Amino acid sequence: MIAFIDEHRDQFGVEAICRTLRATECGFITSRGYRAAKTRPRSSRTLRDGILVEELRRIHAENYGVYGVRKMHHAMRRAGWQIGRDQVARLMRAA
Structure with missing residues (x-):
């Protein structure tokens, strides 16, 4: 999910992608969750x-x-x- 957003963020923007994905079954990420995942240290x-x-x-x-x-x-x-x-x-x- 994060890789998909990274790939398309310049074209659509993070907020719009997260809003659209939230309407789907697997849409669990918010823009805030995306930013948290990007700053989280690697496991x-x-x-x-x-x-x-x-x-x-x-x-x-x-x-x-x-x-x-x-x-x-x-x-x-x-x-x-x-x-x-x-x-x-x-x-x-x-x-």
């Missing part, structure tokens, strides 16, 4: 995900870019990271 999960994505990219490149989720999970565990297979899959999709 620890987001910070750790950033570190893990870089490590995943490095290990994937070292292995000629052919490792899938299962082998990447094992490679990350061998490298000393405490990470689950589903988390590796989520981060690989995001990257």
Whole structure:
């Protein structure tokens, strides 16, 4: 939701977007909530995900870019990271 507002705020404005989205089923954000979300510090999960994505990219490149989720999970565990297979899959999709 925040990314959508960031993408279209120059064209429509934050207030108008939030007012329009409030009329929909998923419209839960207000302009005040948007500003609060923008100033809120990043969560620890987001910070750790950033570190893990870089490590995943490095290990994937070292292995000629052919490792899938299962082998990447094992490679990350061998490298000393405490990470689950589903988390590796989520981060690989995001990257």
